[in-house]
Amino acid sequence: MATRGNGRVMRLAMPIKAMVQRFALLLLLAASGSLLVLSKADTVLTERARTAVADIVVPIMATLAEPVAAANRAADTVNRLLFVYRENDRLREENARLRQWRDVAARLEPENARLRRLLQAGVETQNSFISARVVGDSGGPFVRTLLLAAGQREGVEKGQAVIGDGGLIGRVAEAGQRSARVLLLTDLNSRIPAAVEGSRARAVLLGDNSPLPRLEYLPAGAEVVVGDRIVTSGDGGLFPAGLPIGLVVAVGDGGIRVQPLVDLDRLEFVRAVQFESPRLSSGGEFGRSGARR
Amino acid sequence: MLPILAPAVRRLQAIVPAATLVFLAFFEALPLGLPHGSVVMPLFTVIGVYYWSIYRPDLVPAPLVFAIGLLHDLLSGGPIGLMALLLVALHALCAAQRRVFVGKSFAVGWWGFAMVAIGVGALDWLVASLYYLHLMNPRPLFVQIILTIVLYPALNWLFNRAEMTVLRTN
Numbered sequence: 001m002a003t004r005g006n007g008r009v010m011r012l013a014m015p016i017k018a019m020v021q022r023f024a025l026l027l028l029l030a031a032s033g034s035l036l037v038l039s040k041a042d043t044v045l046t047e048r049a050r051t052a053v054a055d056i057v058v059p060i061m062a063t064l065a066e067p068v069a070a071a072n073r074a075a076d077t078v079n080r081l082l083f084v085y086r087e088n089d090r091l092r093e094e095n096a097r098l099r100q101w102r103d104v105a106a107r108l109e110p111e112n113a114r115l116r117r118l119l120q121a122g123v124e125t126q127n128s129f130i131s132a133r134v135v136g137d138s139g140g141p142f143v144r145t146l147l148l149a150a151g152q153r154e155g156v157e158k159g160q161a162v163i164g165d166g167g168l169i170g171r172v173a174e175a176g177q178r179s180a181r182v183l184l185l186t187d188l189n190s191r192i193p194a195a196v197e198g199s200r201a202r203a204v205l206l207g208d209n210s211p212l213p214r215l216e217y218l219p220a221g222a223e224v225v226v227g228d229r230i231v232t233s234g235d236g237g238l239f240p241a242g243l244p245i246g247l248v249v250a251v252g253d254g255g256i257r258v259q260p261l262v263d264l265d266r267l268e269f270v271r272a273v274q275f276e277s278p279r280l281s282s283g284g285e286f287g288r289s290g291a292r293r
Numbered sequence: 294m295l296p297i298l299a300p301a302v303r304r305l306q307a308i309v310p311a312a313t314l315v316f317l318a319f320f321e322a323l324p325l326g327l328p329h330g331s332v333v334m335p336l337f338t339v340i341g342v343y344y345w346s347i348y349r350p351d352l353v354p355a356p357l358v359f360a361i362g363l364l365h366d367l368l369s370g371g372p373i374g375l376m377a378l379l380l381v382a383l384h385a386l387c388a389a390q391r392r393v394f395v396g397k398s399f400a401v402g403w404w405g406f407a408m409v410a411i412g413v414g415a416l417d418w419l420v421a422s423l424y425y426l427h428l429m430n431p432r433p434l435f436v437q438i439i440l441t442i443v444l445y446p447a448l449n450w451l452f453n454r455a456e457m458t459v460l461r462t463n
Contacts, residue, residue: 021355028356031377032381036375039373061322065323142371142429209433211329
């Protein structure tokens with residue numbers, strides 16, 4: 001504190017300064033509390049604030065994330081080199097199995113097309129994808145989200161399904177101009193309408209911040225066994241149906257646990273699925289579920 | 294160095310603690326590829342605020358600490374205001390209890406940090422549970438706090454280097 005030349009003023013100034021500091025602290029604590037309450041109450045405002053900051057910050061994050069991604073890729077390469085023989089055997093096996101499936105698919109495809117024409121079932125809508133780079137992680141113990149370096153400018157919209165290499169990873173929770181936040185399917189707040197692939201039994205996949213989300217709200221009498229594939233059901237019209245999610249790994253006291261097909265910890269590039277719900281598109285002749293109007 | 298540049302250099306030096314905190318806030322949000330089941334990103338900003346609040350509180354005023362916490366919250370996708378609350382409370386505690394830590398050995402500093410980190414963790418759990426109206430699973434938080442405490446010496450050393458070389462404190 002600059003000297004005022006007058007000793008008495010100095011002696012007054014110190015307690016005032018201390019009081020101002022204490023007041024500032026209380027004010028900031030109160031501000032934090034208010035923000036918490038506000039963000040809980042008004043999610044629209046919270047979303048807009050977060051996306052605004054994310055839009056500004058994403059280029060910085062992208063720059064910072066690059067060396068980290070490079071290091072991860074290097075570690076991955078070393079890992080792959082170490083286990084190259086084992087991986088080779090595994091891939092040969094998988095290749096053989098996939099070739100069989102390819103033959104089956106080739107046989108079924110013309111029959112499928114013929115049946116669809118017969119039923120006038122309409123064209124199977126092709127989804128388009130937007131690739132985006134993962135530049136941020138929530139990093140916290142209570143939230144499981146990702147920050148993407150792509151936003152509305154690239155066509156990413158709130159509510160879109162986000163897929164990784166081989167399956168669904170989550171949903172776009174917020175989309176700014178240049179950035180987007182993805183709620184991973186393992187997050188506490190994640191609710192994804194799902195179905196068991198074989199029986200088409202409808203259920204909901206609930207995240208609980210653990211690596212294995214739970215499958216709940218199955219219809220009574222539905223049988224689920226370990227190894228069943230879980231896919232999106234498309235209920236609610238938000239996601240396309242049939243996107244692979246994961247495999248059932250446990251059925252028991254802890255609930256039905258699903259292991260996501262994609263490794264959620266090592267994501268570098270993901271894709272947002274541009275999907276238009278048939279119900280929302282107006283004047284369309286072809287719906288996925290209905291016959292031609 | 295030219296004496297005419299001295300005030301500018303001093304101003305740059307004054308930004309160093311703030312700059313380290315901003316960098317740490319960004320670093321905390323990076324996708325490091327850690328397995329989320331077992332590893333959670335440590336709270337580097339907590340270490341930073343602890344250190345600078347004790348050794349150079351003049352360079353990290355409370356509004357800055359609040360802003361750093363807010364930055365972390367906005368980047369993390371979690372409740373906005375949570376880290377701001379934790380860091381401001383931490384700053385208040387450290388600035389008030391400076392005399393306990395300044396000039397003491399490193400072990401005292403680490404021990405003190407461990408205590409403080411546990412307190413921060415407990416408050417984090419409490420506020421998050423209230424916010425989500427759901428008793429949060431404490432295990433990932435537990436891991437996070439342990440990791441933070443374990444990494445304290447490394448960051449303490451880095452900050453110390455920064456203080457000795459760039460800030461040249463007496």
